[in-house]
Amino acid sequence: MAFHRIFVVDFAGVGLGEAPDANRFQSVGADTLGHVAVSWPDKLNLPTLQQLGLGNIRVDHPIPGVEPIDQPSGFYGRLHVQAQDNRRATGLREMWDFTGENRTETVFASLPAAGYAVSLAGPFLSYLQTQSAAQRFQIGSNQDAFRVLYDRLYQPASGLAYVVLPDFRFAGEQQDVHAFAEALTSADHYLAQVQHDLGANDLLIVTATHADDPTVSATPTREYLPLLAYSPSRPVGHALGIRRTLADVGATVLENFGLAGHAAGHSFLNEITQ
Incomplete structure (x- = not known):
């Protein structure tokens, strides 16, 4: 096991530019x-x-105010949704569902079966509701989500905490650029505290399961999605390239906890531990 605990923060709604198949989804x-x-x-x-x-x-196309830097502390790349539809739950399922020997299973069910703790926090738990082996938290704002995450940081049990930030989706649906920017600014502030409180053997993954560009009418939008990974034990990162599926995140979690044989995607664990 490379990391004792993994914390995944889903900036659901934050995209990085049109995906190659954007034309199929009015994006x-x-x-x-x-x-x-x-x-x-x-x-x-x-x-x-x-x-x-x-x-x-x-x-190649810098984001104003978020330009590239020398020697970032995290590993960085972008994710492409592989599924042929583009609903908000599509990316969530792709990231955490995989086909087991007899049925479709989830990372959230596999980890508790192997003795690891799983905590889930999100605004809409209809999909996550079936994950009965996990501890679940219904939240309504980014601030609520980070409260859950802060609490999980002080729980010593080895396992996974997955937190969905809802404010970006709300701002995207309402085409409210001001609210979207404010949500980004506050989330960045909260994330700094999370990063500060990580243990040496913890891994933080920041990503997104869908995009919601507030300046266009299509929602959600088909875009590349961010992938950032950080651990205090590995203070200098490098590029992870373009990942072909969101399932690479789930695969990385599974491999870390010794369940690599069940993964649907391609783990990047070796890329951040060597």
Whole structure:
């Protein structure tokens, strides 16, 4: 086991520009972070995400206010949704569902069966409701989500905590650029505290399961999604490239806890531990 605990923060709604198949989902030209950055009257200030490597994901087309930096502390890349539909739950299922020997299973069920703790927090638990082996928290805001995450940081049990931040989805649906930018700024602030409180053998993964560009009418939008990984034990990161499926996140979690044979995607665990 490389990491004792893994914390996954889902910035659900935050995209990094149109995906190659954007034309199939009325998303040509979509660019959530880029459009929010240029539409926001003040310069975006996301120092925590920038230090983790968010700006380094897009060196060819920098995000205003979140430019690339030398030696980011995190590992960074982008995810592409593999599924052929584009509903909000699509990415969630792709990240955490896989086909077992006899049926479709989830990472959230497999880890408790192997003796690891799983905590889930999100605004809409209809899909997560079936994950009866996990501890579940219904939340209604990013602030609520980070409260759950802070609490999990002080629980010593080995396992996974997965937290969905809902404010980006709400802002995207309402096409509210101001609310989206404010949610990014506050989430960046909260994330700094999470990063500070991580143990040496913890892993933080920041990602998104869908995009919601508030400047376009299509919702959700088909975009590349961010992938950032950080551990205090590995203070200098590097590029993880473009991942072909969100299932790579679930595969990484499974491999870390010795369940690699069940994974649907391709784990990047070796890429962040060597």
